[in-house]
Amino acid sequence: MAVLASSTSVPVPVAVSFTPSAKFQIKKLSAHFRHQILSKCSITAQSGEPNKAKLELGTVKKRLWDAVPKPVKQFQWKKAENTLFERLLLLGKKALKWSLVTFFIFSSLSDVVFSISTNQELMIPFGLLVGCLLSDFSRETLNQLLPVTEGQGQGQDQERQLLSISCFFVLVKFVSACFAVKQRVFLLHVGNGGLLQALWPVMQVIENDKSSEENSNSTSNQNAT
Template identity: 25%
Template sequence: MALKLNPPRPPAANASFSKEFLSCRKMQNYILAFKPMGVCKIAPPQVLCAMNMIAGQSDESGKLKLDRVIDKAKQLWDSSPQPVKSFPWSRAFDNFIQFILDIVLAVIKYLSIPVFAISCISEMSYCAHERKLYFTPLPFLLGAAVAGVLRTAALETSPSLKNAEVPWHLIAIAIFFTLIKLPGPYYPYWGRLLIPHFANGALFRTLWFAFMWYRRPRKSSETTVAESMAGSTEQNL
């Protein structure tokens, strides 16, 4: 009796699984695009390539646009009339910056005194609440003395500040002590009691120096230049 051995056939479940796997592998190269009406459309993978190319060329397109803008500006400047080219644009820009600085200094000058007075009253009220108000005169006088020493040192370092149009040394001193005064509530206990009053004394003395600086008789720039030239000629002789 002869036995015939037939090769085993794969079950139907395995066959269906392999077909689904192959179909999934094929679908990885496609993108499903949904429309508002519910219709599904398959887009080829070329769309992804185009999107990647556009994303990679975004920086280059930005550089090209910037170069075009620069070229257009150069062409506009070359085609502008001669009065526009000969106009002193750098001097006008310097005058504009000086005008803005003058406005800022005027605002600071008129707002500094009210803000300083309110902050001093607030700090003195805190010391009175802690019953340590009798400690305030000593750091106040010490700060005033330090401000005087700094002003004298600045004038000895650069004597040209005496005839300057803006008291930059006083502004620098005021900014320095303002930065010391601002974090007053964050100091330790004795720091909250002493350091703000030390800064208040220095700021009060600086404001007094600024007031006296604006009250002094000013010399014109031409007179100052003439005096400096006369002094140099005397030294040469």
């Protein structure tokens, strides 16, 4: 009996081969996934940075507040701020008063000289009269439109009205430069009359403030002695 040697065929592994287009797509997908992962990591890092900075700022603020002495913590800063603001307003109001009075004195003298040099002396009394009447009329109009509140703020409201009227007549004097000589002289003295009528009570208030300050200083010196 003849033995036939049967040869078994062993399968040979075939190497996996990709086309160039498939390789390019795989590289593209891997680069896309890598970009997404990096962007997510950067977003999480950036979102964590503000929280970390806030925590650090809060810690520093707490340490600084703990290092501040107790008298500084207990000091009434809001009251001091309000007091400083009131003092600055009072100082600005005084500066405005004195500047208006000084402007009235020097400008009225120069306006009289200008009127005499241009032979317009008759305009001086007429302009002053019109200015005084306009000042009284504007004051009454302001009292009707913006009535003065009775009480502690009554004097301040009246003084504010007088200062606003004075600023209006200062503007009239500046606007007079746009007119001819005759109209200019008339408007200059209208402004002088309005300033005189409005600043007269203000000057009385300044004198009263001076007298009250002198009385308070004298009483304080007597108490000290």
